[in-house]
Amino acid sequence: MQWPWPRPLGINSGPSRRAAAAAAAAAAKKDKKQMSEGELQQLRLKINSRERKRMHDLNIAMDGLREVMPYAHGPSVRKLSKIATLLLARNYILMLTNSLEEMKRLVSEIYGGHHHHAAAAVAAYHPSACGAMSHGPPLPGHPVGHPMHHPLLPSTAATLATTGITAVRAAPPPPPPPAPIPQAPHPASHGLLKSPSPGSAPLGGAFPHWSGMPCPCSMCQVPSAAHHHVSRLSADSK
DNA sequence: TAGGCCATCTGGTCCT
DNA sequence: AGGACCAGATGGCCTA
Numbered sequence: 501m502q503w504p505w506p507r508p509l510g511i512n513s514g515p516s517r518r519a520a521a522a523a524a525a526a527a528a529k530k531d532k533k534q535m536s537e538g539e540l541q542q543l544r545l546k547i548n549s550r551e552r553k554r555m556h557d558l559n560i561a562m563d564g565l566r567e568v569m570p571y572a573h574g575p576s577v578r579k580l581s582k583i584a585t586l587l588l589a590r591n592y593i594l595m596l597t598n599s600l601e602e603m604k605r606l607v608s609e610i611y612g613g614h615h616h617h618a619a620a621a622v623a624a625y626h627p628s629a630c631g632a633m634s635h636g637p638p639l640p641g642h643p644v645g646h647p648m649h650h651p652l653l654p655s656t657a658a659t660l661a662t663t664g665i666t667a668v669r670a671a672p673p674p675p676p677p678p679a680p681i682p683q684a685p686h687p688a689s690h691g692l693l694k695s696p697s698p699g700s701a702p703l704g705g706a707f708p709h710w711s712g713m714p715c716p717c718s719m720c721q722v723p724s725a726a727h728h729h730v731s732r733l734s735a736d737s738k
Numbered sequence: 739t740a741g742g743c744c745a746t747c748t749g750g751t752c753c754t
Numbered sequence: 755a756g757g758a759c760c761a762g763a764t765g766g767c768c769t770a
Contacts, residue, residue, distance in 0.1 A: 548747060
């Protein structure tokens with residue numbers, strides 16, 4: 501259907517329209533009364549199946565969203581819940597927007613309005629790899645000694661906290677960190693791990709971290725947020 | 739055991 | 755009319 505966004509209330513929903521719909525529903529009900537039990541059951545199964553498919557598609561889309569989120573991926577890592585995924589995605593978008601604005605501002609400061617050079621500088625400074633979150637070794641032109649603000653600043657976990665949502669089974673009362681959170685190395689107790697093994701790469705090496713930047717994951721945004729719950733991975737694939 | 743998350747079923751509503 | 759979307763109800767699974 502061509503309505504991939506929530507339908508605003510009130511569209512085409514005047515009293516007459518509603519009455520018509522109600523009448524149609526009533527008629528359908530009457531038809532259903534005339535249907536045999538078997539036919540009714542067939543119809544129900546068909547509708548249920550459609551709904552299942554719809555929800556599966558929704559989950560696939562949700563998985564797609566998880567894949568591009570700056571968050572741990574991998575078999576040993578528990579999946580973000582749906583609500584956490586959406587909230588993290590929102591913050592991620594806000595962060596990228598802020599990042600872009602900040603970048604523009606810096607560039608225009610540096611180049612003092614020479615837009616041509618400024619644009620080139622932006623391209624060189626902020627390669628697309630940054631957006632792809634593949635932060636391995638520093639990229640050419642991608643400063644390692646980034647000021648403490650890679651603007652992943654709107655804290656996901658903070659938002660989650662303010663919305664009363666626990667990101668990935670957040671552990672209770674996270675004392676809010678006053679300032680930028682120290683990033684490296686990740687504590688072994690980072691969470692989302694099946695069995696935190698000291699010495700092994702945090703998060704199984706699955707988590708892309710910026711060198712010299714705050715970690716974007718909600719784990720780091722709020723200490724002790726999100727722990728355990730790995731076994732649901734298997735349950736999720738039921 | 740309580741609480742969180744999820745899948746599924748179901749009826750209502752709206753759109754094409 | 756048929757399909758999509760939505761929200762409430764229900765029950766299962768899992769963890770603290």
